[in-house]
Amino acid sequence: EAQVTQNPRYLITVTGKKLTVTCSQNMNHEYMSWYRQDPGLGLRQIYYSMNVEVTDKGDVPEGYKVSRKEKRNFPLILESPSPNQTSLYFCASSLRPGGNYGYTFGSGTRLTVV
């Protein structure tokens, strides 16, 4: 089944403890992206990648890191999480950058930082 797999679905952590949210897609998509969703704010882009080894900042990149060493994987790293990073996170992919390609989304990761 074609899909984007995110793990974990739920995560509670403490301030300052490094964490990684994994994202993997099995559709050979070039483009991958991370979003966070907060009530009343919609979804905002954190980072995106147009292909392997090519990443760029989105609208809210502060406090996050990403890497794209392989086409299928695009992990999101929080080096020192803070409570304002408590949010619902989505990984998404599309066949190509830009254009009419809609995103396929992962199931989301609910992160709570205490």
Place this chain on the structure above:
Amino acid sequence: AQTVTQSQPEMSVQEAETVTLSCTYDTSESDYYLFWYKQPPSRQMILVIRQEAYKQQNATENRFSVNFQKAAKSFSLKISDSQLGDAAMYFCAYRRDVYSGGGADGLTFGKGTHLIIQP
């Protein structure tokens, strides 16, 4: 930068009736793409319908159709014969055409409209 505005935080409709969700956007570009996504309580994001800005014909997918008014920068979603399973948050989204304009890529989302279906 582009902005997407959904002016209706919440809408309610009777089952089997028709409802229209509003979306306006601001852009200086001529080539772009517009999307509607649905997010049910399961929180999964599901693509409902898409529209290319260069196409004058409005997109249709079964009970879902759009009214795309390029000059007015408006992209509303019409849901006909509403069903209980249509209850969800609906997000309007804009994507640039990076092949013609270059620059950053990604979907810009509105803040969403919560659709309630009354049985």
